[in-house]
Amino acid sequence: MAVVVHKFGGTSLADSACICRCARRAASAHRDGHRVVVVVSAMGKTTDKLIELAGQVTDQPSQRELDMLLTTGEQVSIALMTMALHREGVDAVSMTGAQIGIITDEYHTKARIRSIDTTALDAELDRGRVIVVAGFQGMSSEGQITTLGRGGSDTTAVAIAAVLGVGSKRGGPGGVCEIYTDVDGVYTADPRIVPNARKLDRIGTEEMLELASLGAGVLHSRAVIFGQRYNVPIHVRNSDSAEEGTMIVRETPEMEDVTVVGCALAAELGRISVRGIPNTPGMQADIFERIATTGAIVDDIIQTEAGETANVSFMVNRRDLPDVKVAMERVLQEAGIGDMSIETGLAKISAVGVGMRTHAGVAATMFRALGDAGIHIANISTSEIKISCIVPEGQGKNALRVVHDAFGLGNTPESSVIGVRAGSR
Amino acid sequence: MAVVVHKFGGTSLADSACICRCARRAASAHRDGHRVVVVVSAMGKTTDKLIELAGQVTDQPSQRELDMLLTTGEQVSIALMTMALHREGVDAVSMTGAQIGIITDEYHTKARIRSIDTTALDAELDRGRVIVVAGFQGMSSEGQITTLGRGGSDTTAVAIAAVLGVGSKRGGPGGVCEIYTDVDGVYTADPRIVPNARKLDRIGTEEMLELASLGAGVLHSRAVIFGQRYNVPIHVRNSDSAEEGTMIVRETPEMEDVTVVGCALAAELGRISVRGIPNTPGMQADIFERIATTGAIVDDIIQTEAGETANVSFMVNRRDLPDVKVAMERVLQEAGIGDMSIETGLAKISAVGVGMRTHAGVAATMFRALGDAGIHIANISTSEIKISCIVPEGQGKNALRVVHDAFGLGNTPESSVIGVRAGSR
Numbered sequence: 001m002a003v004v005v006h007k008f009g010g011t012s013l014a015d016s017a018c019i020c021r022c023a024r025r026a027a028s029a030h031r032d033g034h035r036v037v038v039v040v041s042a043m044g045k046t047t048d049k050l051i052e053l054a055g056q057v058t059d060q061p062s063q064r065e066l067d068m069l070l071t072t073g074e075q076v077s078i079a080l081m082t083m084a085l086h087r088e089g090v091d092a093v094s095m096t097g098a099q100i101g102i103i104t105d106e107y108h109t110k111a112r113i114r115s116i117d118t119t120a121l122d123a124e125l126d127r128g129r130v131i132v133v134a135g136f137q138g139m140s141s142e143g144q145i146t147t148l149g150r151g152g153s154d155t156t157a158v159a160i161a162a163v164l165g166v167g168s169k170r171g172g173p174g175g176v177c178e179i180y181t182d183v184d185g186v187y188t189a190d191p192r193i194v195p196n197a198r199k200l201d202r203i204g205t206e207e208m209l210e211l212a213s214l215g216a217g218v219l220h221s222r223a224v225i226f227g228q229r230y231n232v233p234i235h236v237r238n239s240d241s242a243e244e245g246t247m248i249v250r251e252t253p254e255m256e257d258v259t260v261v262g263c264a265l266a267a268e269l270g271r272i273s274v275r276g277i278p279n280t281p282g283m284q285a286d287i288f289e290r291i292a293t294t295g296a297i298v299d300d301i302i303q304t305e306a307g308e309t310a311n312v313s314f315m316v317n318r319r320d321l322p323d324v325k326v327a328m329e330r331v332l333q334e335a336g337i338g339d340m341s342i343e344t345g346l347a348k349i350s351a352v353g354v355g356m357r358t359h360a361g362v363a364a365t366m367f368r369a370l371g372d373a374g375i376h377i378a379n380i381s382t383s384e385i386k387i388s389c390i391v392p393e394g395q396g397k398n399a400l401r402v403v404h405d406a407f408g409l410g411n412t413p414e415s416s417v418i419g420v421r422a423g424s425r
Numbered sequence: 426m427a428v429v430v431h432k433f434g435g436t437s438l439a440d441s442a443c444i445c446r447c448a449r450r451a452a453s454a455h456r457d458g459h460r461v462v463v464v465v466s467a468m469g470k471t472t473d474k475l476i477e478l479a480g481q482v483t484d485q486p487s488q489r490e491l492d493m494l495l496t497t498g499e500q501v502s503i504a505l506m507t508m509a510l511h512r513e514g515v516d517a518v519s520m521t522g523a524q525i526g527i528i529t530d531e532y533h534t535k536a537r538i539r540s541i542d543t544t545a546l547d548a549e550l551d552r553g554r555v556i557v558v559a560g561f562q563g564m565s566s567e568g569q570i571t572t573l574g575r576g577g578s579d580t581t582a583v584a585i586a587a588v589l590g591v592g593s594k595r596g597g598p599g600g601v602c603e604i605y606t607d608v609d610g611v612y613t614a615d616p617r618i619v620p621n622a623r624k625l626d627r628i629g630t631e632e633m634l635e636l637a638s639l640g641a642g643v644l645h646s647r648a649v650i651f652g653q654r655y656n657v658p659i660h661v662r663n664s665d666s667a668e669e670g671t672m673i674v675r676e677t678p679e680m681e682d683v684t685v686v687g688c689a690l691a692a693e694l695g696r697i698s699v700r701g702i703p704n705t706p707g708m709q710a711d712i713f714e715r716i717a718t719t720g721a722i723v724d725d726i727i728q729t730e731a732g733e734t735a736n737v738s739f740m741v742n743r744r745d746l747p748d749v750k751v752a753m754e755r756v757l758q759e760a761g762i763g764d765m766s767i768e769t770g771l772a773k774i775s776a777v778g779v780g781m782r783t784h785a786g787v788a789a790t791m792f793r794a795l796g797d798a799g800i801h802i803a804n805i806s807t808s809e810i811k812i813s814c815i816v817p818e819g820q821g822k823n824a825l826r827v828v829h830d831a832f833g834l835g836n837t838p839e840s841s842v843i844g845v846r847a848g849s850r
Contacts, residue, residue: 016481050501056441057505058512065511068519069504072497076475079494080482086490087483094493098523099568143524 002172003125003164004034007041007135007157011182012239013077014044016084022180022239023084026130030090035125035172037164038092039135039157040081042073063108067137067147071097074134074153082132092130095120097137097145102156104138104146110295111138111146113155116163125164133160151220154179158223162230177232179219180239185246186211186218188409189263193397196410200261201244204251207261210352210386224248251354259355259362260407265400266348267393270321271379272328273313277338279305286334287312290327296320300348300381300388309338313379315390318344346378347396349403350388363387369406375399427597428550428589429459432466432560432582436607437664438502439469441509447605447664448509451555455515460550460597462589463517464560464582465506467498488533492562492572496522499559499578507557517555520545522562522570527581529563529571535720536563536571538580541588550589558585576645579604583648587655602657604644605664610671611636611643613834614688618822621835625686626669629676632686635777635811649673676779684780684787685832690825691773692818693743696804697753702763704735711759712737715752721745725773725806725813734763738804740815743769771803772821774828775813788812794831800824 006029008022022038030036042050050069054061061069078094085092101117124131135153138146148155158177165171183191184199186208191197203211205228212221218236227234227248237245277283284303291298301314316324325342332338349370356362363380366387370377375398379390391399404410431454433447447463455461467475475494479486486494503519510517526542549556560578563571573580583602590596608616609624611633616622628636630653637646643661652659652673662670702708709728716723726739741749750767757763774795781787788805791812795802800823804815816824829835 016478019482053441053501053505054508057444057508060511061508062511065504065507065519068507068521069501072500072504075497075500076478076494079490079497080478082490082493083479083482083486086485086487094490096493096570099570145521145524 002034002175003037003161003166004029004175005037005039005157005161005164005166005177006180007039007153007178008081008180008239009153009182010041010044010046012180013040013042013081016080018239019043019077019080020084020087023081023088025180025239027085027088027090030130035164036130037121037125037160038081038085038130038132039153039160040074040077040132041135041153042070043077043080046073046076064144067108067145070147071134071137071145074136078132078134085130085132090130091128092132093124094132094134096134097156098139100131100133102138102159104140104148106140106142106144106146108144108146110149111140113138113148113159114141116159118163121160121164148222151222154220154223155226158226158230158232158234161232162226167231167233175233176235177227178235178237179223180237181218182238182240183218184238184241184243185236186248186262188261189400189404190265193265194263194401194404194410197404198410200246202247202249203261204255204354205248206251206385207352207354208248210350210383211262211264219248256355256358258353259359260351260353260409261355262353263349263351263400263404263407263409265396266350267396268318269315269346269348269390269393270318271313271315271343271346271390272321272324273311273341273343274328274332275311275339275341276306276309277312277332277335279308279310283310283335284312287328287331290331291324294320294323294327296324300379300390302379302381315346315348315379345393346390347393347399348388348390349396349399350386351403351407352386354385356385356387365406366403369402370399373398373402375402427459427599427601428462428586428591429454429600430462430464430582430586430589430591430602431605432464432578432603433506433605433664434578434607435466435469435471437605438465438467438506441505443664444468444502444505445509445512448506448513450605450664452510452513452515455555460589461555462546462550462585463506463510463555463557464578464585465499465502465557466560466578467495468502468505471498471501489569492533492570495572496559496562496570499561503557503559510555510557515555516553517557518549519557519559521559522581523564523568525556525558527563527584529565529573531565531567531569531571533569533571535574536565538563538573538584539566541584543588546585546589573647576647579645579648580651583651583657583659586657587651592656592658600658601660602652603660603662604648605662606643607663607665608643609663609666609668610661611673611687613686614825614829615690618690619688619826619829619835622829623835625671627672627674628686629680629779630673631676631810632777632779633673635775635808636687636689644673681780681783683778684784685776685778685834686780687778688774688776688825688829688832688834690821691775692821694740694771694773694815694818695743695746696738696740696768696771696815697746697749698736698738698766698768699753699757699763700736700766701731701734702737702757702760704730704733708735708760709737712753712756715756716749719745719748719752721749725804725815727804727806740771740773740804770818771815772818772824773813773815774821774824775811776828776832777811779810781810781812790831791828794827795824798823798827800827
């Protein structure tokens with residue numbers, strides 16, 4: 001008897017008929033003898049509608065009250081999903097985040113899970129019940145209702161799989177966390193932009209993490225991190241199809257045979273560049289502590305020295321630019337020196353693969369492909385398994401296609417780019 | 426500093442603009458220095474929409490899951506109301522039934538309040554905050570989410586007023602529970618049926634209780650009972666108007682000067698009559714214990730003896746008839762004797778007033794009015810302060826009008842019917 005966690009996203013729960021279809025899937029796993037937990041998001045556009053309602057009341061809703069408001073969406077879903085399971089003849093019970101004992105920190109709208117009490121879960125599973133859990137939500141130790149931020153339901157599903165031992169001996173052989181969504185799995189690139197993109201049968205957690213953080217929307221990076229940390233096998237698949245999707249698994253040596261597994265495009269970026277600030281110890285901390293207070297996610301930090309002073313540039317999402325600009329103006333004001341420039345209209349194209357660790361020449365291939373396509377590269381940044389180039393936003397989609405082609409991702413299951421010496425990228 | 430509880434029903438919370446209007450009312454009470462608790466229902470038709478969703482999934486929804494589903498409606502309202510109060514510059518905090526410590530029994534969809542922990546309420550009020558409470562909901566001692574059934578938000582409001590000492594020294598002088606609705610108060614009869622019906626400035630709790638149980642929809646009888654038991658002054662008023670509504674107060678001697686304060690019509694009734702069943706001890710208990718399992722509310726039980734056997738008839742709402750019929754068939758089957766008949770198309774017209782205790786002739790006036798109008802009386806039942814007649818449903822509205830006129834309720838503030846000797850009714 002393996003523990004199987006099914007997570008259904010909002011697009012899979014668009015209406016009551018969709019809910020009944022998903023319930024049949026969970027019922028089938030239950031009849032197969034598994035210990036089944038179902039994690040659900042809010043139905044369809046519910047969350048957007050609730051945010052719109054809040055916007056009609058005030059343009060500065062309290063974070064606590066937003067959480068109070070938004071968690072109702074998942075609560076509606078658990079009740080309906082449980083009713084649908086009952087109709088399938090399955091003994092099932094719904095539970096809110098608070099009821100199941102998902103304890104988070106106290107940061108409303110972006111809380112992090114601190115612990116999950118498995119007492120209630122174990123007791124209900126031992127009774128042979130399917131447990132239907134409200135994703136995205138938890139409770140602070142003070143009893144406040146919190147939400148986990150974007151992708152929160154994915155995180156709930158993987159975290160519950162982890163505490164129930166999926167991927168370890170405790171969860172039983174064959175345990176898995178299935179993330180049901182409206183796409184067939186993880187692709188070598190966004191198939192809406194790259195028509196010959198190919199579905200991956202499996203991908204390493206590190207690779208998935210890089211792709212997820214780049215905005216490949218199928219699975220949130222926090223969920224991938226949980227999965228990686230607790231060794232939870234995650235299966236991303238389509239709720240409308242019986243086909244296998246993409247398994248997100250621990251890396252194996254043969255995965256390094258493939259240099260690049262996927263490419264991703266992140267659009268709507270802005271770059272902030274600060275020039276001529278004193279390169280004193282702690283200067284960088286001053287800057288990024290200040291930006292951290294805005295909640296903006298910063299990426300691709302580059303620093304260059306120019307004598308006594310330094311230039312620092314970094315990327316943020318365009319929607320965060322106004323807040324970051326104000327924060328940076330304060331930093332410069334306090335420093336009494338330096339100036340700032342802001343660029344928008346930028347996108348980031350990235351190639352990801354654990355094979356990069358051992359195969360060289362990847363960077364050169366990517367730069368050549370972009371160069372041949374006449375695409376200007378504004379910035380370059382790399383991690384151990386990723387190369388990213390900042391390009392003009394208008395050329396972003398074309399950049400994704402040419403890089404995807406350059407690594408031969410669309411047509412052959414294995415990348416064809418190998419052989420250049422390490423160090424040259 | 427008096428404790429003031431404001432309760433806003435669904436019709437007063439139809440959209441975000443309505444919510445903001447109600448919030449201004451609560452904000453004004455807060456600025457006047459009161460300790461303010463706001464109790465809200467679900468917005469407009471939310472509850473109906475949720476029930477419809479459940480109906481799309483299954484025609485036999487679990488009671489527990491229905492409660493899980495329906496409580497989201499009030500949770501949406503508390504979040505939006507609190508945001509609206511924040512916009513008014515008022516420090517406010519929302520709380521679910523569980524958070525506030527409203528402990529109920531475990532009977533889903535019709536739970537009863539066992540206790541309310543005032544620790545959280547007192548703490549937030551001491552901080553000068555307005556507390557916005559989700560009506561209609563509570564939590565069982567096992568942590569299950571429960572609802573209080575029809576009129577549950579009224580009950581929540583009055584119960585909270587009671588535990589905070591409204592009406593006693595603890596609640597401060599001038600404390601009140603204001604029930605905001607879409608009508609101006611309690612009328613001598615339903616003004617949609619009786620055009621010259623008059624709004625009452627005040628009404629005794631016993632009278633209100635009789636009217637509420639007869640379906641005068643402004644306030645649920647359980648709320649009135651709570652108010653009566655804990656001496657909570659209740660003010661029923663219009664959320665769209667600054668006018669005073671109707672105060673529901675403890676009776677005073679001068680209230681007995683008025684014989685009849687109001688009339689009510691309950692439609693869509695059915696009568697079940699059982700004839701020729703053995704009149705053995707416990708027979709009545711056998712019948713009504715069996716009916717109690719259906720959850721149907723039974724009224725106007727009449728028993729007559731016929732030798733060794735007895736005839737029993739009683740009224741139920743038409744929607745409960747099918748279940749009650751099945752239950753009664755079992756009773757007769759077990760008794761092995763007796764037969765049953767069912768009538769529908771009945772209505773009940775009632776006249777209510779504490780003055781009946783001391784003024785006689787009330788019944789005669791009512792029967793004469795109905796007789797003069799050619800209305801057949803099928804059954805008569807009385808309580809200390811109420812007379813009810815079962816009439817054909819098609820004549821119900823006319824019956825209400827003629828009885829209302831007969832007691833002079835429409836035009837003069839005092840009833841004109843007095844003086845006939847006690848005992849003749």
